[in-house]
Amino acid sequence: MKFKLTNYIMLHISNIHHIAIICSDYEVSKKFYTEVLGFRVMGEYYRAERKSYKLDLALGNRYVIELFSFPDPPPRVSQPEARGLRHLAFEVTDIEDSVKMLTSYGIKTEPIRIDEFTGKRFTFFTDPDNLPLELYES
Template sequence: MLQLENVHHIAIICSDYAVSKKFYTEVLGFRVLGEYYRAERRSYKLDLALGDHYTIELFSFPDPPQRVSRPEARGLRHLAFTVRNIDSAVAELTAHNVVTEPIRVDEYTGKRFTFFSDPDGLPLELYEQ
């Protein structure tokens, strides 16, 4: 069996680079590790870290096609982040005008969670530790 060690990063293509960069850094609190403009592709690449872990590559490309996400489309469903206190996390998102779904309880673990979206409608989840 293949011996995977962990997830290295997640790549996200956005429609408005400045808006998504602000969302992931100023609202969600990711730290910029590196920012690169690739002239031959007319594309930005932003490497983002959560804590000490390289987590997200945020890309911009000219006129990327929309990807169906809802209702429950095939493929990647959502990206989930753990939080210590979901109530304070939701309050912080609300302060940034980010709408969250009502907090629910995972029927198998008893943990609380909620969903919200990034500027392009990518479903994101907060899952309380």
């Protein structure tokens, strides 16, 4: 798809509303995002006609993630250098404590690196469906 770059009006986007994730095992992903990452359930819905769950998750008081289940969703390439969504990043205040907590759950993380432009520390790990996730220290 090509965009005409002359005589255009820019959208006035004020924020990101939410991120939608389709998981392969609803209960495993629900536990991961709520019990491991600490998201709060705002609403949980079963849509019988689609045989699909929809879980609305919040971080603090802000709606952030819609977690969906569908029967037999096709796999998607999801490594950080694949085309499409590269990763989802979460801000943390202490990356070493966050890595220790993930490790205590049996979740492997990459070695902590330093962003060459900001000097901030970060690392990557994956969710139960191998979706690349990042912790970025504020």
